[in-house]
Amino acid sequence: MDSKALVLLMLSMFCLHGILSGERPAVVNIGAILTYESAIGKVAKAAIETAVDDVNANDQILYGTRLNLFMENSNCSAFIGTLAAFKVINKDVTAIIGPQSSVIAHMLSYISSGFRIPLVSFASTDPSLSSLEFPYFVRMTQSDSYQMAAMADLINYYGWKQVIVVFVDDDYGRNGMYALDDELTKKMIKISYKIALPVRASRKNILGLLESSKVMGPRVYVIHASPDSGLEIFLAAQDLQMMTSEFVWLATDWLSTILDTFALSRHGILTSLQGVVSFRQYIPPSHKKNAFESLWSELQESGVTTSKLNAFGLYAYDAVWVVAHAIDEFLNSSGNITFMSNSNLSDIGGKIRIDMIKTFDNGDLVLQKLLNLNFRGLSGPISFDGNRNLVSGAYEVINIYGSMMHLVGYWTNSSGLSLSGNVTWPSGNENIPRGWVPSTREKPLRIGVPRRVSYVQFVTVSANNRTFQGYCIDVFNEAVKLLPYEVPHQFVPFGDGRSTPKYWTLINMVADNEIDALVGDIAIVTNRTKLVDFTQPYISTGLVIVVPTKSTKSSAWVFLRPFTVGMWCVTGAFFFLIGVVIWILEHRVNSDFRGPPKRQCLTMFLFSFSTLFHSEQEETLSTLGRFVMMVWFFLLMVVTSSYTASLTSFLTVQQLQSPIDGIDSLIASNEPIGYQEGSFAWSYMANSLKIPKSRLISLRTPDDYEEALLLGPKNGGVAAVVDELPYIEIFLSTKSGFGIVGQPFTRSGWGFAFHRNSPLAIDMSRAILKLSENGDLQQIHKKWFCNPNCTARTARSTEPNQLHLSSFWGLFMVCGIITMAALLIFLLRAIRQFLRYRKDQQKEDEASSIPSFMKNINRFFDFMDEKEEAVKNMFKQKQRA
Known part of the structure; x- marks a missing residue:
């Protein structure tokens, strides 16, 4: 027996033994x-x-x-x-x-x-x-965890931020809705309303629940029901006129299951499903599938199913x-x-x-x-994953319109959503529905408005709560007019009229859905953006510092302020020095600097001062004198122009009455600081700048600002007031004697507050940008604020405007060196000429009995007299000629 036959025999015996022994x-x-x-x-x-x-x-x-x-x-x-x-x-x-x-x-x-x-x-x-x-x-x-991820991707693809979920109130419906909520949260999308249907809910129950949802803003409905009862939801929606272009209807795979199971024309089912988008579990094509579908057709023909x-x-x-x-x-x-x-x-x-x-x-x-x-x-x-789920995660996206289901895309767990066709929405609308309406006439938006007790130019509320006016109200109303849809709304005032309400409280009311939005002078700050969504800022702002100022226009001695004492002393000394040096240099050769001693003294002092106005009558003749005057005129030009500019500043700009010149000096001063009641300035200074809360004094009105600043910190007032720039502009336009120091030390803006992920916040932002671009925003600002004093006054410190000697010491030094050098050259030349003259008279001196030092003095003056006589003769000859 060969080996193959032996192997076959052993296998046969093994199989026979297994069968006989009962192992299988x-x-x-x-x-x-x-x-x-x-x-x-x-x-x-x-x-x-x-x-x-x-x-x-x-x-x-x-x-x-x-x-x-x-x-x-x-x-x-x-x-x-x-x-x-x-x-x-x-x-x-x-x-x-x-x-x-x-x-x-x-x-x-x-x-x-x-x-x-x-x-x-x-x-x-x-x-x-x-x-x-x-x-x-x-x-x-496939687990619904895949399907809900696909649904979240679809909603996010079209940019919808709020949805309404309709689900059966059992384990299947609730857990599917929770999975959808988790996926939507990852994409910053919110389930704003949940409709829990009783198991086997009647048409009457469904009608009532859907009717209550019509007053909500979202128009995107996600239906997660069972195949046996889900169609009642669409039939009820059709009865309520909710299958229109305003609505979006999305269904999980239960809908495709029932459409695949029964004939599409069954009971006119497609009439109530026009424009619905649904998912269907993706089954890849194969020969096995095709063969089974053929077998299934035979089972239908034979009546098995x-x-x-x-x-x-x-x-x-x-x-x-x-x-x-x-x-x-x-x-x-x-x-x-x-x-x-x-x-x-x-x-x-x-x-x-x-x-x-x-x-x-x-x-x-x-x-x-x-x-x-x-x-x-x-x-x-x-195959199965670690959670005992079928490894898959692929869906077809189908759109029901006309007499059939249209395949418009796919979703897979690995590649996400891919749409390959155009979706036809309810009423045959091919444009992407907005999926949201801000409000209805049955339920208009409740817009909160703070009732201000100061700075009513921004927001003011009449005593009967029927009239709302102000800059912020006008901006909101004009922006609403630019929206492509109607926004029914009503203003709701907040505040007792005795004090401005705290804006943090109003922001929390928006976050808690107690009101739908907040309109007013609401600063956009980081902590607030964590609770609500703001529109594009409609006005730029920032915190600034206001301090008392004083005017120097009425001071009798203001003309002395541009120079420091040292500057005045050095300038006066140089006038004296230049006069003396020019007299020395010109005395021998210029008759204008000769004459009686009294006349020469007057000429000496008046000459240098007259150069300040270029009105000197004496002419310099010597080369050294002209060189000194050239340098002196340059120095006078620089000093006088600087003096003029500084004096102009002193006469036209108000000066600080406080040592505070910016945020750093304010923090270091340890003096009381005023802020507006209800403003975020308190939290910024206390938390961000770490200023002790005991230093922060709440003030209500502009009159309180004025009184506290005039009293000063020593008399129970404040050293400065910190507030937002728009308020301070109004304050300075109505109160004199105050000014802004430094630059705004925060950068922010005012906006309107809405619920998180509110589409209205985005649309209002676009409208505000249009107002800015077409100039309407500037016209509204001009209407409420612009007047002859609408530009905020800025105070400046006195010290930087004074001219110090340190700014000109180089120029004075050069002028002094040149002047002294000219004088030294003159003296050296005079001594040399004298030595020559003395040598010629040396023999004569030896025969004389007069002491030698007296002879030298007499000869020096004789020498000088001879030179002067020679000069006189020269001028006489020139005059004759």
Whole structure:
């Protein structure tokens, strides 16, 4: 016998031994729990029965072991479904397929875990079933966690920020809605209203709940219902005239399931679904799928089923094969299937005899084999992730319009949303709906307005609360006119009229939905933006410092202020020095500097002062004298022009009466600081600048500002007032003797406050930009504020305007050096000429009896007289000529 024949003989004997020894059972029981008359149950029942027949007819799996199916009807009831579960478990089943309802699946998951029987559901999409609480639950379909991520991407794609969710108030509906809320929150989208429908809600109940939602702003509705009752929602919406271009209707995959299951024209269903967008679980095309669809057509013709095939029918068919593969793997590796009595049930008696139900010994092994599967079924690749969910996450986006469903895009868990077609919305509208209306006439927007007691130019409210005026009100009204839709609204005043309300309280009221918006002089600051959304700023602002000032126009000695004392002294000394030096340089050669001593003294002092006005009558003749005058005139030009500019400043600008010249000196002064009651200036100075709260004094009106500043810190007042620039501009236009010091030390603006993610905030921002671009915003500002004093006065410090010697010492030094150098040259030349003259007279001096020092003096003066006489003769000759 050759080797091949020997191997075949051994295999045959091994197989025969296995069959004879009973290691592979002839029959393995499985259970199924469905709702037979439901849209999904009708298809699933036929699909499961067909799958069992196909498994038993296939010799490539189970190898002689047959599946024996025990199917029970749960009748869409958790109670009946529980009883049905005990019935099939009592048949020693190795796995349970179903149920299709997430509500029933929760109950059966506890039972299957207790008896260690895998529960393979082909239609329970509730995400919470994947928790560790249900270790034997296996999802043979796509979890709603995928679908809700897809829904959030779709809503975000079109830019809608608020939605209304309609859901069935059971585990399936609530948990699906929670999953959607989580996904929307990631994208800063809000569920503004939730409509919880009772299970099997009547048309009357649905009409009432939908009617109440019409007064809400959002017009984007997400419907998460069951296939058997969800259509009533659209029928009710059609009755309420809500299937119009103003509304957006989005549905989860329950809608595509019912449309796939029944004929599209059934009961005129498409009439109430025009423009609806829905998801459908994506099943990739394959030869197996095509063959099964052909088989399904034969089943319909033979009367086995009357329903069309839907996605859940494919998943139900694959669920049977998943169970068959898992059992086959288990039998190949572990041997016989065994059950044992449950000791926990031994003390439970009664007619039902629950204590007789056995626990599946090998349930954990079968579960493990099932979770490790990886093959391709009718629904596509089949494998499971760590949460016992089918690895998938792909949906088709369908749009219902006309007489059919149109495929407009896809969503996958890996690549996200991809739209390839145009969506037709309700009423045939192809433009993307706004998905939101700000208000209705039945419920107009409640716009909060602060009742100010000061600076009423911004906001003022009449005594009867009917008239609202001011700069902020005008800007809001003009912006509303530019919106492409009507915004019914009513102003609601806040405040007792005795004190301005705290704006933080009003901001919190918007955040808590007590009012819809806030209009007024509302500063946009960081902490407020965490609670509400602001529009584009309609006016720029910032905190500034106001201090008392005094005018120098009426001072009799203001002309002395431009120079410091040192500057005046040095300038006067140079006038004297220049006069003396010029006299010395010109005395010998210029007759204008000669004469009696009294006349020469007057000439000496008057000459230098007359140069200040270029009115000197004496002419300089010597080269050195002219050089000195050139430098002196340059110095006078610089000094006099600087003096003129400084004096002009002193005569036209008010000066500080306070040592505070900016925010740094204000913080370091340790003196009281005033701020406007209710302003954010308090929190900024206390929290950001760390100024002690004891230094901050609340002031209510401009009169309080004036009184506190005039009193000063020593008399119970304040050293300065810190407030926003628009208020200070009004204050300075009505009060004199005050000015702004330094620059604004914050940069901000005023805007209108709305709820977080409010589309109206975006539209109003665009309207404000249009007002700015077309000049209307400037005209409104001019209407309320511009007058002859509308420009804020800025105070300046005295010290920087005075001219110090340090600014001119270089120029004085150069002038002094040149002057002294000219004088030194003159003296050296005079001495040299004298030495020559002395040499000629030396012989004559030796014969004289006069002392030598007296001779030298006499000769020096004789020398000088001779020079002067020579000069006189020269001038006389010039005059004669």
